[in-house]
Structures are given as structure tokens and as C-alpha cells.
Amino acid sequence: MRMWAALLLGIGWMMALPGTAQAAWWQAKSRHFTVYSEGNDEKLRGLAERLEKFDFLLRRLHDVTDPEQGSPVQVYLLSNDRKVQKLAGNPNIGGFYTTSDRSAFAVLARGEKTGKFDFGAEEILFHEYTHHFMLHHFPAAYPAWYVEGFAEFFSVVKFPKSGAIEFGHVPMARLPGLVLGQPYPLEYLFARDTGDLSRRDGDRYYGTAWLLTHFYQYNKTQRGKEIASYLADLVRGVPDRSPDSYFEGGLAGLEKDLRAYMRHRLSASSLKSNEMKIGEIVVSPVDPAQGALVEDELRLINHPNADELPAIVTAIRATAAQFQDSAYAAALLAEAEWAAEEKDAALADADRAIAMDARSSRAHAVRAQVLLERAHDSDKADDWKAALTAIVRANRADTEDPVPLALFYRYHAMRGGKMPDLGYDGLYKAFTLLPQSPDYRFNVVRAMAARGDYATASLLLDPIAYSPHASNMREAAIRLKAELDGQAAQTSAEKAKKTGNPAPAP
Template identity: 35%
Template sequence: MPGMAHAGWKRATSDNFLVYSNGSEEGLRKFAAKVEAFDSLLRLVTRLEAPPAPKRLEIYLLRDQASIHRILGRAGRNVSGIYLPNMSGALALVPRSEGSDKYDLDGETVLFHEYAHHFMMQYFANAYPPWYVEGFAEYYSTAEVDSDKGTASIGKPAYHRAYGLNLSAPFPIKRLLSDDPNPRNGQEGDAYYGRAWLLTHMLSFSPPRKGQLTKYIDAYANGVPAEKAATDAFGPISGLEEDLKRYLVARKMAYRQLSGLSIKGASIMIQAVSPAEDALIPERLNLMTGIEEKEADGFISKVRREAALYPDSPYAWDLLAETEKLTDNEKGVAAADERLLQIKPDHIPALLRKAAALADASGEAEDEQAHWKAVRALIVKANRADNDNTVALFRYYQSYRDQG
């Protein structure tokens, strides 16, 4: 399994993020401050006053795109960065290096795009038209933030969508506004993202269309069919199409400059990770992004060898337990979790894996009520260790559904 050259990993902890890097401490601090400034920007423009979410987003800063490609294997040959949502917490992989020119889709643009999705669904969960979900993320992906001055600009051109907007066939406006736009291939996908950005930008800045986007989003969220919500808010779709074409070729595009972003650089804490994490982070990223079936046995053997070097590390044994699941090795998972709970009796993933295994064996129980009580006792113990752990909350609900 391809890995990464060893270097000293460090972790930056801020209000909303856990950022890991095997690069310089200065670069790590600057990046953590920048993503916090981006979060502050989104809070400012959406007027959000809610506190940070209990679970921080994990971001792994890798050296360059080639490092990401090595982690992802063949599936990641053209990937500039990746965001992986998960019930136990989302993570993102982005390169420290920038694109070669402004038309490249670089890691920061990908991260801002995906964090905009994360932010929207975390704090403003609602029914949105599919094109606007992507248009919102594309619109904010081009933001420029200065974490030292607390300033930002939004609405800058999406140069990384220039090809899809100018050289591909325009994505049909009626399909764009439908409930199922469904781009059929990569070229259509590029055109779709480009037009979603362009329409969001036009509706945000064009004076004649002021207020239309809010009216449209509200109608759609209240169950008005997609086509009617669009025509009620925008007028004839043919007119919207013509305006969009003219907007694309306009000599200038407006953007907004903002100030007053929260500056949090001083509150970012940086520390070296444990020796086990330092050695095993690449394997964890390999596991989280997917292991091909033909490589599973070799990967498991490698993790077993490396985890054995850290017999008292919860990180190592947790990774081993998750790795053993690749081949449904129930005994291997149980053995790793037994050792893990000896080291850390309230380790949440271990408690939940043990609860899941016990639930799976419910058909063999002589006393069903006592059996499910034991399952829930493990889940409750995990919940008490972290009241906000979404997996524990879900497993508790699931236990009643499974019991029937």
C-alpha cells in the first residue's frame, strides 16, 4: 500500500478545526488561522451567532497533490483535495502547495468549497435546490481571507470553472433548476458547477434581481415545486437564461470586501502528536479513504506490525480494530478492543464496537431483555464519556429498532 515519507506530525487545535501537518509549525499556524478566518467570514455573512459545533473538522495538510494521490491510489489521480463526511466526524485532505496558476483547482479552493457545504448543513439544514447547494459552495470557494487583518473578499471569479463556462456546452438552465440536474459526465459536471456558481453570483450582485434568490430559496424550502419556485422568483426562464449569458461575458464582475472577521491566531494551540500517531497517521488516512480489496491483507499485516510497536497507545489499538474490520475479522476486532479498553476504559469507539458485536449476537441470547440491557449499558457509557457523540446517540436509537 502506498504511504508517505515519515516526518514529524503536529496538530493545531482551534475553535472549529483540528489541523494536522508534517510541515513547518509556522505554516500550520497560518493555515489554521486562515480556515478560522474563513469560518468567521461565513458566520458574518450568514449572521450566525451559534457557538462552534462540538465536533471539530479534521484537516490533514499534505505536502502536495502527489501526496494526496499516493494516499488515494488510482482513484485520486485527478483529485486536488478531498472532504469525507462521516457520522463520527468529517475530515479533509488538502495540499500545502498552491496551484501553478489561477485556473487550477487547488486544495484551498476545494477545502473552502467543502467547508461551505459542511457549514450550510451544520448550521442551516434545510431543503435546498441541488444547484444552489453547489452554487453556494462554489461562490465561497473563491473567497480571499486575511487572518492577520480580519478582512476578506467574496464573489471573486471562479477561474477554475473557466473551461466549463467558456469552452463546454452551457448546462441547460431548465435542468440546472430541476430537482435532479444529474450531470452525465465530467465535462457536463464542470459546466454544471460553473453555471451554478455563475447563477449564484448573478443573483447575489445583479441589481435588477435583488431579493429574488431569497424569495426562491424560501419558496423551495416550503415545498413549492422547483419550476414554479423559479418562475415565481425569477420570471420567465428564457429571460433568466439570456441574462446569464450576458452576465458571463460582462467586462467586469462585482465582488464584496468585508472587515470585522474574528482574529484567532493567538488562541491556536500547536503540539506534537504522540509517537504512535506520528507513525500511523498515513495508515489512518489510507484506511479512511478506502483500501482496495486486493491490498487489504497486506495493509492489515502492516498495521498489525506497526501497532505492536505501541502496546500502550489507544490510537494504535483503535486503528488496528478498525483495520481488522476490513476482512470481517471479528476475533481480531474484539482482541484489539479488549486491549484498548484495558488502556482506556471509556474509549468511545471501542465501547461502541463492542456494543455492536453484542447486538449482532442477540439471536443467541437466552435472556433477550438482559442481553439488550448489556448492549445499551456499553452505549450509555460511551455517551457519558461524550454527550455530543453522534454515533453513540444513533446506536442507542438503533438498539431499540434492532430489538424490535
């Protein structure tokens, strides 16, 4: 009886602890991913293992040999679709991918596919991770159909019990559009992006992009060479040529062959388990404070509007109050307060987090941002020194955190004068850690332009300027790219004028 009483008392004490309910959050850490899940079961380790196999597949097929480059992708498995949809502000999705200033992350629900022709959350994740991989390892001016077709091609992978990974399968969610609606006309596929497509035409567009990419991947005849030549010229920036000129019989001839290809049994491929090396996967419980804050942290880093920030700060503050001894909670609260322009509170909570954990790069970074703004306003030497010290400490706390690296460049840009090489190096490293971030890409582009390297700056804008998705950022990239191309041409002409042109051959 005493044993049962003691056990019940212990359970009651545990339930009374703040945040104990959130201790159900677990994480699986692997080489390229950290997967967070509400619950520790086969889904957690299984997803981490499948993601590592998928990453290995992409590296093997595309001869990528830098497995440690870049920040690990964070994947959050939420308990249901409603949470994902509310976070995304979209009632029609089961998962999404984006970047913060510190990491690339994906959010999806734990549920399974509801039907053969539905999109599964993991298919969405593999599609988006393929975009992530392309941006990291071979960003270029690919046409919209190839960017999406490439991601669709790798979105449907299978993991048989043998431990292998199969790829090249038909994306069943696109099949009705292809079969019932017919393939999207190639003259339009080559000419447009994904903007303003209806649901029906969207399925046809993505399905045809997949089909053409599949045709390219498996076709070793002249057609495959023609597509390869077309893509290579786009990447090299060859002056505009009509797509018709690359293909025997023009796009009409290519379309005829593509429709014939669709009527045949399509190939798929497999990578055997003994060919794959995925490394160790470590599963462990998430710190209770971090677990309690997961969903509010996602709200904070998922690009909220300014009018959403006060409610996010209030929610994080309420949870952080339950974990007074958590540096993680204090640092996250400081970051939220800084975003909401509660600067004094942000500095106080950053200092509180640092007092508990001097290795908190996040807290040091918030402190640096507050002090940097203070120095800019006062222009006092002591304030500039304090800001620089905070930036250096943030970098030392985590040398792979891109935020302090970008702040170091910003410090010198704000202070004025000649930018030291270390400033450029820091910004470039931040970019290489997270090249999927459009902010870091734009910053590096502007830095290169400031150094007079207009051609390289223009080239780095290609993934945004040629994005398949219309946006204000894409329009800004197109305008900036035109300016950079003009400056590059002017610089080249001035150099030629100074050196003189070689005399014509007799």
C-alpha cells in the same frame, strides 16, 4: 569529544525508537477544526487560521449563532498529491471531503497551485466546507445549480496582509469555460444535476452556477427578488411550477440579463480583521503512535471495500506492534479488525486499549459492537446487559462521540419492544453532531417515520434526494421520500375524516 559522542549516541537512540520518523506529524487545534500536517511550519497554523476566518465569514453572512454545535472538522495535509490521489482512488484530484461515522474530514496535499487557471487544494477545501456548512445549518431542497453555485461562490477567498478576508472573487478555474465555451444554457442548468457532464460542460455548468449565484448575491433589483422567490418555494415544497413563471421574460429573459451582467466588472466583498473573532489556535506534536498510523487510519475511515480491509488490518497491526503501550493504536486496530469481521481479535484489542486508557470511547464502542452482536445471537439477558454496559461506558468516555449514541438506539431496536425516548434522543443527538453523514440522516428519517412523523422524515431527506450528484443513495432517498409523502398524505386524510370537514360558508 565526549559531548559530541554523547550527542551522536542520543541521536542514534532516538532514530532507533519505533515510530520516531512519524513524530513529524503536528496538529493545530481551533474551535471548529483540527488540522494535521506532516511538518510544523507556517502552513499548519496558517491553514487553521484561514479556516477559522472562513467559518466566521459563513456564520456572519448567514446569521449562524451556534458556534459550538457539531463535531470539529478534521483536515489532513499530506506531503504530496500522489498520496491524496491514491487514497481517493482518483488520479485527477488534489483534495477531497467526506464523513466517517465519527467525524467529517478533508484530505489535501501541501503543494501550491501550479497555475492561475488550476484548482488549488484550498479552493477545493473551501468549496467542500461550504457544502458541509450548508448541510449543517440550512439543509433543504435547493436546486442542484444553487448547491454548487453557492459552494463555488465561497470557494475563492483571499486573505490580504491586513488580516481581512475577501470573498466574491471570480473562480479563475471556471473562467475559460465561461468565456470560451459560453455560459451553460439556463433551461438546462435549471433542469438537470451534475451527473454525466463532460469535462467541458462541467466547467460551463459550475461556472454558470457560480455566475448566477453571484448575480443573486449582489443583485438588489427585481431579478434578485425573483430568484429568492423561486428558491423559497422550492424549500417550502410548493407544488411544481415552471421556472419560467418566476422570471419576467422567463428563463430567456433571466439569461439575457445574466450575460449582460457577465460583461461588467463584478463586485467582491471584504470582512475586516477587527470584525472577526477566531479564538485560540494551539499547535502541538501528534502522539508518535497516532502519527505513524495517520495514513492507514485514513484508509480505514474512507469507506474501503471489503476486499481492501485485510490489507488495512495487516498494515495497522504491523505499526501497532511497534507501539505496544499505545491505547490509540490498540483501539484503531480493534476498529479495523471489527470492520474486517475479525471479531475475537477486535474484542481482545479493544479490551487491551481500555486497560491502558479507560477513557477510550473508540475502544469501548468496538467492544460494544462485538457484545451487541453476541447478545443478538444468544438473546441471553446477561449478554444484553453486557452490551448495554459497554455502550454506556463508551458514551461516558466521550459524550460528543456520535457512535455510542447511535449504538444506544441500535441496542433497543435490536432487542425489540417499545423504543424509549432516550433511544430517539440519542440517535437525534448523533445526527445533530454529524448531520453531513447520510447514514445518520437515513437512521433519523426511519426513526421519525416509525413514530408516525412522516412529513418531517420526508423533509429531512431533501438534502440527499435533491443532491446535485447522482448516486444509489440519492435514488434510495427519492424512493423513500415518495413513500413518506404518500404516508403523510394518507395520515392527513384519515385525521380529516375523523374530525370532519368544516361546513361550507353560507
